Amino acid sequence: MNDTQLSDYVTFTTAEQMFGLPIECVQDVFKLSSITRVPLAGPEIAGVLNLRGRIVTAIELRSRLDLAAREAGQVPMAIGIESRGESFGLLVDTVGEVLKLPDDEREPNPINLDRNLSRVAAGVYRLDGHLLVVLDIDRVLDLSPEAAAA
């Protein structure tokens, strides 16, 4: 273990909670304009959209975490992610700055972390005044029922 190893995290907030994703998983960040709903899809699927010729499946982080829906009129931001050859957009409230954080300061999920959160979290950073939950993107994108039950 190298003590001085730093990782870059793209930070964002959803329902007042701050999250971080390793910068390697993030392709781009864009403002959500038009989106096509997909009937019969699960609640996490916000819809599909066209991002420069690619079809992106938008996943609503609030639904994924069983949080209340976003207030009407509030336009979400989307974090573009490539996973296994497909494009996804993770819908969040606001996108913050990129933080450089030392790897050894990342702490495991607190034992009493909300179940919905611990399902997708890969650790926590204690920052000044607030906590940053690092998301495991594979687990966020794993919508299979078994994963949800685990």
Place this chain on the structure above:
Amino acid sequence: MDDLLREFLTETNESLNLVDAELVRFEQEPNNGAILGNIFRLVHTIKGTCGFLALPRLETLTHAAETLMGKFRDGMPVTAEAVTLILSTIDRIKSILDAIEKSEREPEGGDRDLIDPLGRMARQEAAAPPQVAPSPASAPVEHQMPDKPEPPERAEKQDKPVAERPDEERGDRLANHSIRVNVDTLDHLMTTVSELVLTRNQLLEIVRRHEDSDFKVPLQRLSNVTAELQEGVMKTRMQPIGNAWQKLPRVVRDLCAELGKDIELSMRGADTELDRQVLDLVKDPLTHLVRNCADHGIESPAERIAAGKPSKGTIRLSAWHEGGHIIIEISDNGRGLDLAGIRAKVVEKGFASEAQLAAKSDAEICNFIFTPGFTTAAKVTSISGRGVGMDVVRNNIEQIGGTVDLKSVSGAGTTFTIKIPLTLAIVSALIVEAGGERFAIPQLAVLELVRAGNSGEHRIEHIKDAPVLRLRNKLLPLVRLKEVFRLGACDNENGFVVVTQVGSQVFGVVVDGVFHTEEIVIKPMSSKLRHIPVFSGTTILGDGSVIMIIDPNGVAQALGRAVVAAAGAENSELQSREEESDEDTVSLLVFRAGSQQPKAVPLSLVTRLEEIDCRKIEVSDGRHLVQYRDQLMPLLRIDTQTSLKKEGAQPILVFSDQGRSMGLVADEIIDIVEERLDIEVSSDRPGLLGYAVIKGATTEIIDVGHFLPQAFEDWFRRRDPSAARRSRNVLLVDDSAFFRELLAPLIKAAGYRVVAAASAADALAALKSDTRFDLIVTDIEMPEMDGFALAEAARAMPAAATVPIIALATMVSAETVERGRAAGFHDFVAKFDRAGLVAAIKEQGADLDRAA
């Protein structure tokens, strides 16, 4: 990998596939020198190249095979054993090639196990002098061969480059016009063209919004060029379906050897082309179906001879283009599907209960073989019968937007028909709207568009809760897209009906709006959405928005049993006489009139269901009449208990025939059910055929034939009412399922029990059975054995010699009538003259009564 080596691998694999097919042909025609020459040359070329590329193991092996084949060429008799040996050598060569492809080196190990028997067999036959063994192109490598050929070989070997060149050049002259292109390159080209099509669509959309744009003309040109380019690129991806068939002769041959059967595989239309992506996807299902035919379909030679068939079975593969589809048909002349076995298995596996099965047609029963986990093979063989087969076959085919249908005639064979689109990448789609969202429906599935509304000609109606639409004398089941997609309730009855066909099911999809047709590029669906059965993909429209592509198959499932049942009835190609009952299920319209007891009539007799404003009903001379479609239509009551409503809408059942219509007054339409029509208690009451149990309730079956003459006295000119309710057996013979379906309920409704046969052979078998027939109604034009021949054959049978025969003719000439009389026909009826047929049947029945 070295380019040379890669080239060698591709070429050799192609040659080997050819050798496979050729060898099987060769075994069948051992005297065909041309085939042998082909095989010899192919193996020879492989051997030569091996030497050049320093692949000693491969070279030794091919050499040994070549030596043996050389003997054949010199007249040594070809044995099945020898062919098997050569085939296994080829398999070994393939596995070595596979290893080379992976590691770029020959794998370790020896091939003594094959080389020795090859050598032994080549030496065995003294007929050919050993030194004749022609191995002109023996390798220039020093690896020793088991039976390294003799001196002349040296000289020939030096000739090799010279000797072989002309040969290759001859082949190349054709090949000069073609080049080898990596498949990835083509795929990439296709993707790029797809993007180009999308961009073009986008540009067209923009220009559409600006009326006088300078871009219009050049854009039109761009559009045309793009279309041409698209077509051209598609063409490069086209491959003959024969490529997918290449392995099949070998498969069948190996199966024959293993199962001790004798099967001929005939292939037609091998040059029919389709997209290579589609081709790849159908390869496995095809192989599986052919294996199935060979394993389950074709009987052993002994069984075949016992059944009076030639000992050699035939599996026929054919392919042809039809519209934007390619149709592949795999048929065998084996024993057909074992319906009883399927029923038993279905119950045993718990897919359906006995009671549910009883209500199903044979065609529906057959379809159970596509259920996951289904297999009827009594013992699991290595060939098929692992229960992973047919459902995977259907899945694979449906995944590419295709359908698979099956027909089976007991004792005569099974036919699978696969219908698949030519290409997957770009399709024409109809853009529709439902619940504020737009969706694409593949144009191939769309038959027509109908505007439905309260005011217009087409109105959406309900039978119980099921929406239906009357369309040209047919009731079309409807499915509301908004409901299927849970996009909110459908409050109004206005909308567009997209008449859609999936397989043989026709149904209407109700949408809020219809836009236009657009060429769309199908993009694979996100893995997170793939579980939703109603969508098959996504696409980007010209305006840049993403929309979902509807999978008509999935929507049909949402429609539920109603459509399946209707389709089953339409489809029931199998009118099997061995069934424990000779009654098939029919669609019945259940309604209430007068008493509380439900009443039913066969749906096929009902032309339309109408609701008529009571104020429009007129009374004249004690009869109720209504103006309907510019005619006066008499309204009849089933009995005196039935009364016409005083106000509001009066539901009526309309029966039409030859431009005349009659309305039967009903209180309420209850349901449409699919039931076996077993009239359990017959009735003496006029107008009532009897009683049957339908959906648990005792139901009166109405004799429509009783009411028709009341409406129009001359409806059946020669109608004899007393004959109507006698239970007599009628054998209906027609090769067209459509006519069997059309006529069987008609005859049934006239009070007869109907046994339908799909061919003259089936009919004769039915006549041989225990059932006594009172009347035969047969089509004249039928394949194999026509109506005349059937009549003559029936006359010759003691049991059937006196049975009257009515012929159904599409055209009646004096000559046919004469010929028919000679053959023993009692009457001729035009095929479309339904009333005439009923009259003729009754007349023959009356004659019988008098005779009795």
